[in-house]
Amino acid sequence: MQKTRKGLTPGLIAIVGFLTVCPVVMLILGSFSEGLNAFGTFTLSKYVKAYTDPAFAEILVNTAVFTIGSAIVSTVLALFLAYLNTRTNIPFKFMFRIISLIPMMVPHILFAVSWVLLLNPSNGMINLFLRQVFGWEGAALNIYTLQGMILVEGLLDLPIAYLVIAPAMSAFDVSLEESSKVCGASNLRTLVRITLPVLRPAILAAATLVIVRSLASFAVPSVIGMPGRIYVLATHIYRVVATGYVTDYGMAAAVGMSALAASITLIFLYRHLTREGEKYVTVSSRGYRPSVIDLKGARYPLFGIVALLSFVLIVLPVLVLFYTSVVPYSMVPSAKAFAMMSWKHWIAVLKDPVSLLSLKNSLYLGVGGATLGMILSFFVAYVIVKVRTKAAGFLESLSFLSFSFPGIVVGIGFMWFFVQTPLYATIWALLIGYIATYLPYGIRPLTSAFVQIHSNLEESSRVCGGGPFYTMRRIVIPLLIPGIVSGWILMATMFVRELSLSVVLSRPGTEVLAVQILRFAEDGLWGRLSALGILMIFISTTLVIIASRIGAKLTKVDK
Amino acid sequence: MEISIKGLNKNYYSEGKTIVALDQVDLTIPANRIFTLLGPSGCGKTTLLRCIVGLEMPDSGEIAIGDEVVFSTEKGIYVPPDRRGLGMVFQTYAIWPHMNVFDNVAYPLQTRNEPREEIVRKVAKTLHFVQLDGFEKRPATKLSGGQQQRVALARALIAEPKVILFDEPLSNLDAKLREETRKELRAFLTELKITAVYVTHDRIEALSLSDTVAVMKSGRIIELGTPRGIYFDSDRRFVADFIGRANFIEGKVASVGNGETTVDSAIGAIACEKKINASPGAAVTVCIRPEFIRVLKGDHKVGRNIFRGRVESLVFVGDAYEGEIRVGETLLIFRIEPTTAVREGEEIALHFDPRHCSILLN
Numbered sequence: 001m002q003k004t005r006k007g008l009t010p011g012l013i014a015i016v017g018f019l020t021v022c023p024v025v026m027l028i029l030g031s032f033s034e035g036l037n038a039f040g041t042f043t044l045s046k047y048v049k050a051y052t053d054p055a056f057a058e059i060l061v062n063t064a065v066f067t068i069g070s071a072i073v074s075t076v077l078a079l080f081l082a083y084l085n086t087r088t089n090i091p092f093k094f095m096f097r098i099i100s101l102i103p104m105m106v107p108h109i110l111f112a113v114s115w116v117l118l119l120n121p122s123n124g125m126i127n128l129f130l131r132q133v134f135g136w137e138g139a140a141l142n143i144y145t146l147q148g149m150i151l152v153e154g155l156l157d158l159p160i161a162y163l164v165i166a167p168a169m170s171a172f173d174v175s176l177e178e179s180s181k182v183c184g185a186s187n188l189r190t191l192v193r194i195t196l197p198v199l200r201p202a203i204l205a206a207a208t209l210v211i212v213r214s215l216a217s218f219a220v221p222s223v224i225g226m227p228g229r230i231y232v233l234a235t236h237i238y239r240v241v242a243t244g245y246v247t248d249y250g251m252a253a254a255v256g257m258s259a260l261a262a263s264i265t266l267i268f269l270y271r272h273l274t275r276e277g278e279k280y281v282t283v284s285s286r287g288y289r290p291s292v293i294d295l296k297g298a299r300y301p302l303f304g305i306v307a308l309l310s311f312v313l314i315v316l317p318v319l320v321l322f323y324t325s326v327v328p329y330s331m332v333p334s335a336k337a338f339a340m341m342s343w344k345h346w347i348a349v350l351k352d353p354v355s356l357l358s359l360k361n362s363l364y365l366g367v368g369g370a371t372l373g374m375i376l377s378f379f380v381a382y383v384i385v386k387v388r389t390k391a392a393g394f395l396e397s398l399s400f401l402s403f404s405f406p407g408i409v410v411g412i413g414f415m416w417f418f419v420q421t422p423l424y425a426t427i428w429a430l431l432i433g434y435i436a437t438y439l440p441y442g443i444r445p446l447t448s449a450f451v452q453i454h455s456n457l458e459e460s461s462r463v464c465g466g467g468p469f470y471t472m473r474r475i476v477i478p479l480l481i482p483g484i485v486s487g488w489i490l491m492a493t494m495f496v497r498e499l500s501l502s503v504v505l506s507r508p509g510t511e512v513l514a515v516q517i518l519r520f521a522e523d524g525l526w527g528r529l530s531a532l533g534i535l536m537i538f539i540s541t542t543l544v545i546i547a548s549r550i551g552a553k554l555t556k557v558d559k
Numbered sequence: 560m561e562i563s564i565k566g567l568n569k570n571y572y573s574e575g576k577t578i579v580a581l582d583q584v585d586l587t588i589p590a591n592r593i594f595t596l597l598g599p600s601g602c603g604k605t606t607l608l609r610c611i612v613g614l615e616m617p618d619s620g621e622i623a624i625g626d627e628v629v630f631s632t633e634k635g636i637y638v639p640p641d642r643r644g645l646g647m648v649f650q651t652y653a654i655w656p657h658m659n660v661f662d663n664v665a666y667p668l669q670t671r672n673e674p675r676e677e678i679v680r681k682v683a684k685t686l687h688f689v690q691l692d693g694f695e696k697r698p699a700t701k702l703s704g705g706q707q708q709r710v711a712l713a714r715a716l717i718a719e720p721k722v723i724l725f726d727e728p729l730s731n732l733d734a735k736l737r738e739e740t741r742k743e744l745r746a747f748l749t750e751l752k753i754t755a756v757y758v759t760h761d762r763i764e765a766l767s768l769s770d771t772v773a774v775m776k777s778g779r780i781i782e783l784g785t786p787r788g789i790y791f792d793s794d795r796r797f798v799a800d801f802i803g804r805a806n807f808i809e810g811k812v813a814s815v816g817n818g819e820t821t822v823d824s825a826i827g828a829i830a831c832e833k834k835i836n837a838s839p840g841a842a843v844t845v846c847i848r849p850e851f852i853r854v855l856k857g858d859h860k861v862g863r864n865i866f867r868g869r870v871e872s873l874v875f876v877g878d879a880y881e882g883e884i885r886v887g888e889t890l891l892i893f894r895i896e897p898t899t900a901v902r903e904g905e906e907i908a909l910h911f912d913p914r915h916c917s918i919l920l921n
Contacts, residue, residue, distance in 0.1 A: 460655075461655075470641075
């Protein structure tokens with residue numbers, strides 16, 4: 001046992017180190033190289049070209065406005081929701097769980113597309129409706145703007161912000177507020193002077209995390225930003241390597257370096273803030289249940305807002321997509337529209353070889369990638385939690401490094417690597433890239449599951465006569481199943497909808513669902529896009545249901 | 560089975576510092592008795608237990624259980640815990656939450672691949688022994704603390720080990736349940752012919768449960784004896800202090816003779832009837848437990864082992880009064896009947912029972 005443990009750590013450090021450091025190193029080397037075929041020839045020209053581009057300043061401003069704007073939208077909404085859930089008697093509290101979890105299942109690209117279908121200036125459904133009913137000329141509402149991007153990205157990142165703020169809110173010691181009121185402060189003064197300052201670390205942490213996410217976001221900037229010619233860093237990189245004039249991976253790498261640097265800085269800030277937040281929480285009194293504020297007459301109107309939000313976040317995208325997939329062209333729902341409904345787009349998608357290939361590839365990557373990813377995560381989590389040497393601590397930092405990497409930047413880094421290997425343009429390139437980028441999502445649930453297994457549980461089995469492998473089989477793995485299942489689900493659903501990395505690494509023959517959907521969006525084939533999108537949601541949901549069924553069956557105590 | 564331990568050493572390294580957990584421990588644990596390792600936290604008692612069971616690897620030394628050497632640095636022997644055939648009850652009970660009571664208890668037999676019907680029979684018998692008849696199908700996590708404790712005991716007993724080890728098994732129970740379980744455990748263990756090694760930091764548990772107590776400090780066994788012997792006759796201040804509440808009075812031996820030693824101290828001459836190898840003039844400490852200080856009513860003159868003092872504080876704790884008396888500059892703790900009429904601030908006379916005044920060498 002002791003010997004295998006000693007061999008395990010360096011092996012894992014080598015694997016994880018390769019996965020996380022390789023793209024960064026290749027990105028750095030690539031940014032100083034002439035081109036994909038001239039790797040290793042040192043030049044500064046790419047940096048000069050990238051950062052002296054007159055359009056670059058505007059891109060930076062757009063990026064800043066977009067990321068900070070999204071952070072404000074999602075943090076404010078998350079604060080509002082978390083407050084209602086933890087501190088008031090708002091009805092149907094289960095809705096909050098749904099809001100915080102389900103949107104993760106609707107792929108970002110589809111969510112963005114559904115807003116385009118509703119609000120694009122030429123034939124968005126709401127615009128068409130306004131034209132027909134009020135006879136307004138042109139486009140009343142235009143989604144292809146920076147504001148539109150911020151709104152959609154803000155809604156998409158709302159669950160992330162909520163998951164950071166809600167625990168802090170429920171750990172909040174209400175006696176802090178009560179003593180402020182006893183001292184004579186009004187409700188508003190208490191909110192401004194006490195509540196918000198105490199929650200500040202959590203609020204800032206949520207906002208920072210959303211900035212990191214929106215900086216890495218590719219779906220919204222590509223589906224909503226690019227048609228409106230609003231470029232941010234991610235789409236700028238994409239434009240350099242994938243569209244228009246000659247592709248330039250060197251320049252893309254040079255631009256990517258600043259996105260990477262910004263991300264890493266922000267993640268350090270986030271870690272610092274969460275540590276600060278924990279300091280605050282320990283101050284609160286033990287076992288205290290916050291008193292609930294009676295909303296009285298405002299209960300149902302406020303609930304209405306929550307219901308509307310969940311409708312907009314969960315039901316609307318699916319409805320819009322399904323509707324679009326069965327009508328021949330964009331039109332407002334009407335008797336005429338219903339009469340014209342057909343499965344035309346569905347049949348077209350199911351006959352389209354590229355769409356079918358992308359379905360197959362994504363399914364393989366989802367199931368196979370998540371399984372391989374969980375096997376790796378299992379060993380990494382085991383070393384992090386149970387071995388606890390200095391090397392294990394190093395492995396922990398290493399494995400969480402990729403959490404801060406924007407997918408498209410990692411993609412560029414891997415591109416520089418894969419071109420030098422026979423893996424280029426194979427599905428293995430995608431598989432390796434996926435696991436490297438999303439490894440933290442697999443390790444997280446497993447480390448917390450491992451932490452819960454008190455070492456006495458294993459030791460007891462040893463004393464009872466169970467050898468190391470018998471103990472692993474009968475005690476450790478069964479206790480880990482909930483962690484394994486949730487990690488697998490998280491990884492599989494992320495792989496099925498992966499876009500930002502795939503957009504760089506996917507080549508003819510290795511198309512995946514999200515990339516195919518982006519192609520449909522670029523060509524304006526909304527009907528086919530919607531049909532394929534519904535299939536994508538269906539696959540994710542099926543994977544989730546099957547995995548949790550298996551998990552429930554395996555963890556049942558009484559056989 | 561007898562357990563014999565020779566020259567056991569174990570160090571831990573943490574943040575560049577060396578912590579001595581076991582320091583040249585030699586010990587023989589007698590067969591079929593209840594043996595307790597007692598000591599404050601960090602004294603090495605749990606490390607010693609974990610070395611016996613095989614969860615911890617000593618740096619050097621030898622451990623034999625019965626005739627079998629299970630660990631020896633000299634002979635290069637290390638038998639892993641799963642081959643030592645022992646039973647153990649952990650502080651956390653270590654009940655596996657994903658199994659029901661049956662599987663938890665049956666586990667040691669399952670690892671030995673015993674036939675199914677044999678396992679069913681033995682589980683029923685063992686559960687009956689720990690008074691959990693019919694609990695087989697219950698999920699283990701749905702049990703109370705006391706019931707979980709019994710499941711852990713049943714699991715440790717089912718394979719009929721010759722030695723069973725306990726690592727502070729009662730510390731997670733509330734006070735009343737702890738007392739009941741302690742009595743039950745004593746009954747269970749005396750009924751079985753089994754060597755029990757019990758680790759605790761609770762002196763009442765150690766005194767009430769054990770046949771033999773070993774007091775540990777800083778990785779060493781500093782005293783070994785029966786509970787009565789340790790409580791009454793220890794000549795080490797650390798042991799006397801750890802095993803119960805006590806007053807310590809510094810002094811000098813004045814005279815020795817007639818089965819009585821007289822010690823000159825700050826509060827006067829104290830007569831002690833305990834045997835001691837100290838010659839006149841030696842600096843010693845007199846130890847007297849609070850329950851052996853009697854309060855004398857009435858106007859007693861200062862006499863043999865009678866002192867006068869003022870009651871500084873008095874606390875009613877239900878079954879007694881506990882308080883402090885100041886005699887000269889010395890503050891003594893005492894414990895008296897709850898019905899005694901004594902008030903705070905009162906001048907009283909007190910008497911030390913000479914049979915219970917022990918002399919500790921400095």
